[in-house]
Amino acid sequence: MEQFDLNEIAIFVKVVDAGSFTGAAKSLGLPKSTVSRKITQLEERLGVRLLQRTTRTLSLTDTGSAYYNQCSRIIGDVEEANIAVTEMQSKPKGLLRITAPMLFGAEVLSDLVSEFLQNNPEIQLEIMLTDQPLDLIQEGIDVAFRVGQLADSSLIARSLGNVKTVTCASPSYIEKHGSPSHPSELHQHTIMGWNARNTWEYDTPEAISIDLKPKVQVNDALSMRKMALNGLGIARLPAFLCAEDIKEGRLAPILCDWSYTSTPIHALYPSNRHLSVKVRSFVDFIVEELRNNQPWDADFSEIHAHGCNALNSKK
Template sequence: MAGWQGVSEFVAVAEVNSFTVAAKKLGTSVVQVSRKVSALEQRLDVKLLHRTTRNVALTEAGQLYFDQCKQLVEGLEEAELAVMQMQREPKGLLRVTAPVTFGEQHIAPLAHEFLKHYPQVSLDLNLTNQTLDLVDNGIDIAIRLGRLKDSSLIAKRLGDRQLYVCASPDYLAQHGTPEHLDDLAAHQCLISAMDYWRFREQGNERSLRVSGRIRCNSGLALLNACKAGLGLVQLPDYYVQESLHSGELVEVLANYRDTREGIWAVFTPNRNLSAKARAFVEFLAISF
């Protein structure tokens, strides 16, 4: 910005009445400081400093200009210090988005623990199953599950999850237990937003289209339908582990489990990732 050129040099000289001392303070040469101040005087068409071989003094116009500019320079220094401090110390509003159920069960409790460690950070946690654009929505960190689509975002793997195909004992007693993937065609499958399930057969990935009477975009709703004996379901471990341990659900087709999927923290490729975002990602990685 042309209006700012030479101002910092002028204020530095005016504060100490010396080009030499001002140059040392600014970490530059006397010639450079003198050139910048002269250019400022020429642009303003006014003499700001009386120069002699022994000292430097402000003119009347220079005193007026100094009184105004000193506040501006101090304000700029405070602003730069605040930004630098923010980069070193986690503080300010942290915007995070995560899938609903995973966010409720895992991210929210960890985020609350994170806030205890960093009292100067505040949190805006948006739980949604929609894939939000980080830039458009001003989001610092997005938690994504499974396989990531190609993008320009940076992703850090926090952990992983396992998909299970489950059924209730009552359902299996009535309809039998599928032993092979082709057996799914004869079963009621509880379908999420995608009507295919993923498996690994003889070391190769296989996607299998399934069908059934119920389709729902809520994992919890599908889990409850499965517990009620309405069909088979494929869900991540954090939905079904408790029910599997209790015997309320039974895993089927275990030999065809797909490989574990990633749990990711995703953020924009900014070299100057804020301290609050960097600390949160590190906290999640350690916790997972």
């Protein structure tokens, strides 16, 4: 098989992209005559005509169109490989903009980014904590952390695990209003939720979904926890947020025989063909750190069992 010059193929792709020999020559920093000669040599090697040339226009033949589609992918892969190898030798640097829900950012992300910055001193970090999902492209955000089911999008998602939640209330609320034994009994209680209507889903001992209309709507988990501690009603809180309260008896899990469906956590970033070294390094670091050490799952089974045993002993 005759050897082909990758440089000729790259010039061919550039000519098609530029729409002219002149544009390709300018982009490549080569004389127009050199570009034209390289295309002629490539056509002679292939034994086919790739381009139709007139004094005013340049167009692909059918064969040229098929060849261009294949070659453009090859050249793109080569360029990406070159960039990747170069960046493997470089350090992450520059401004990294990330966004996360307020509770996740404060309770989980803050410790992780501190370690990341210590290991990557040339990174400048901008963190936007908000419970409103931001548009990564419009806002120029590199990485977003999302808690909950993801909407369909072109973003790349990396799973970080699942957050377990606890249905709980204060001992004073339970003493005054009792504790439901079945999810369907939640309608009889004061519910604190995230929006006007909440669907609480339990998956064991049987799958069941309960649509609830909260008496109190809160968009901040810390505020919801505080109101639960004050005996206002029943809340569904992230396990890592209420773990100490359950250990100390300030809150008690209810519906102990029912397991609430876990909530997924993802890191998202735009689906660029080539991921910058700063974004790749940061996302890989977060995924690796959380792979076997998920703070939201710490001692969940033990804490839940402890709280339920304490509650049952009072019945």
